[in-house]
Amino acid sequence: MKLLSVKQARSIWFINLVDLVRGRSLVPLIPGIVEKYKFQIFPTKPDELDLSKGVKFLAGTFEKDLKEMTVDLTVFNDGLVADTQSSTEDSDDFLNEQLNWIATELI
Secondary structure (H helix, E strand, O other): OOOOOOOOEEEEEEOOHHHHHOOOOOHHHHHHHHHHHOOOEOOOOHHHOOOOOOEEEEEEEEEEOOEEEEEEEEEEOOEEEEEEOOOHHHHHHHHHHHHHHHHHHHO
């Protein structure tokens, strides 16, 4: 059997965001996240920033191995969820890049 397409490849990483951001607000990072990954849908109102329900960044792009893919990101109090239409490895690579970028932005 040959795989023809992937509808959704989801990676879920459990991480305590309070530890990651060292108690700082994630709000100042939103414009950078939107710009870096070209998200088309992202939080613009305070009521969309409820981490217990998930803060959604949708229809972004992520480049890997000179290939651009669509990515969605949802941020929760206790973790991150990334969806691509290629592979969970690509979703993992996106989350890894995302966390490394956030860490450098917060230093």
